[in-house]
Amino acid sequence: MTQNIILTTGIYDAIKDHLRRKKVTPNEEVRLTSELRNAVQVRRRELPEDVVTVDRKVTVKDHTLNKEEEYIFVGVAQARPKKNKHSILSDMALATMGYKVGDIVEYPFKDGERRIEILKVENWEG
Numbered sequence: 001m002t003q004n005i006i007l008t009t010g011i012y013d014a015i016k017d018h019l020r021r022k023k024v025t026p027n028e029e030v031r032l033t034s035e036l037r038n039a040v041q042v043r044r045r046e047l048p049e050d051v052v053t054v055d056r057k058v059t060v061k062d063h064t065l066n067k068e069e070e071y072i073f074v075g076v077a078q079a080r081p082k083k084n085k086h087s088i089l090s091d092m093a094l095a096t097m098g099y100k101v102g103d104i105v106e107y108p109f110k111d112g113e114r115r116i117e118i119l120k121v122e123n124w125e126g
Contacts, residue, residue, distance in 0.1 A: 004038045006051050011088060012041050014076075015097070018089050026047025027108035032094060040099060050101040050121050054088050058096060059120035063104070064113070065076050073097075087125075092116075 073083045079087035095107035104117045
């Protein structure tokens with residue numbers, strides 16, 4: 001598993017602002033605050049292609065629910081969950097943002113702790 005998540009400064013700031021506005025559960029707040037404290041911030045063009053970020057299509061395996069799902073993570077304004085375009089501040093995005101292919105993340109979702117494996121990350125052009 002990746003030691004430190006890798007985020008662009010814009011994503012880092014968006015998550016920090018989301019936390020400041022208390023839009024997450026106390027468990028999520030503890031988790032995200034800890035991740036941000038150790039996060040590596042890079043410019044967009046320096047971000048490795050296998051890292052989860054905005055405008056990427058991400059395939060995950062939820063080991064807790066035993067199912068595979070695909071998400072397209074987009075900016076908050078572009079989010080259309082019915083079209084599988086999820087905000088970078090959605091629960092799954094917050095759980096996986098900054099991790100890379102092969103990482104397994106244990107995250108305190110609102111319905112309980114779940115184990116998510118990142119199977120594939122692809123660039124996505126809307």
